[in-house]
Amino acid sequence: MTGFTSTIFPLTDFTPVASFLGGALIGLSAVLLLLVEGRIAGISGIASRLLPPYREGGFAGRLAFIAGLIAAPFVAGAVTGAPVVQTVSSNLLLMLAAGLLVGFGAVWGGGCTSGHGVCGMARLSPRSFVATGVFMTAGFLTVFLVRHVIGG
Amino acid sequence: MSVLVNLALGLLFGLGLVLSGMSDPAKVLNFLDLAGSFDPSLAFVMGGAVLVAFIGFRLTLRRERPVLAPRFQLPTRRDIDARLILGPALFGIGWGLGGFCPGPAFTALGLGASGTLVFVPAMLAGMWAARALAERRA
Structure with a gap:
């Protein structure tokens, strides 16, 4: 998936079709889990x-x-x-902090990208719209700070 | 039976993550990098997943009960509390630092990158801590 490397961060190709189809498979898995087991597919x-x-x-x-x-x-x-292909940071302290935050935050907020972002939004749950808006905003701000304020 | 179904659906979910590119933290971080090397692909992942789930959930919930379970277990809360802000805020910061949310982190586990091998146990520790703290406050 990674085409070439920029001076700082690897660029990635824009893949609308593969991404849409992959997303559809994720949605299909969530639908089948509800159909068969009656449960919501929240990974956290x-x-x-x-x-x-x-x-x-x-x-x-x-x-x-x-x-x-x-x-x-x-x-x-x-x-x-x-x-x-997966490009994972080898900054282990950063990945330790990231893991703790993702794990704690997902459970504290009652869901993550799948439970709130996909299943909750598809169910038009107001809680999931709020949660998704908050974690997207926090993600955008974090990457902006890391790449363009601290790293820039 | 249930175990086989879950294995197959976890695999389907994971194949979706891999095909969509969401399993690659570089792609996630570029999606979040509006001011830099922005890659809008993940909006299409979200679009495809929500579209299929939106239609599929409605068709599924016309049934009396699930195929292998006595009843549907759906979240019923509608209140917006402080936890619903704080949790996703911390989650989003961690997501922006590492480029992993829980699903992609598991698909990365077997590929054995050092960052993944630190991230996944830390994520599980964070999940355990949040559950333990919630229990004490309850």
Whole structure:
């Protein structure tokens, strides 16, 4: 996916068709989870309930869903014959802070990009519109500060 | 049966993340970089996902009950409280720092980048801390 590298940050190609189709698969997964299991596909909800305390059943199902996510790049690589490209920061302190914030914030706010951003917006939930607006704004501001104020 | 369904749907979700490019933090960070190397692709991910879910949820909820469960479990809250602002604000800062939200972080796990191997345990620790804190306040 990454075409070439800028002096500071890798540029990425604009991929409207692949991104729309990939998004449609995400939406289809969410619809089928509701149809079959009656549950909303929120990744932070699924992942956080793999941790104690355990109050409800369904542990094996949630673990299987996460296992499917982990398997996806290998299946994609096997089907297309091309390895999946991901550019992950090697600044480990930054990634530690980012992980803590994402995990805490997702559970504290009752959802993440999938639960609020996709499923909640599709259900026209006012809470999810607020949450999505807040995390998008925080993300835009953070990248602006990191790349153009601190890093610029 | 339920385990196999969940495995297949996790895989489908993950393939969507990979095909859409959302599994690549560089693409996420460029989407968030309006003033720099802006890549609008992720708006199309959101558009495709919400469109399919919007239609599919409505068709699904015409049913009496799900295929393998006794009832639908849908969030019912409609109030806007402080947690709904603070949580997503912290989440968005972390998302902008690392370029990962929870789904893409799991699809990255097996590729073994050092940043991912730090991010995922930290994310799980953050999730655990938020649940523990919520329990104590309840």
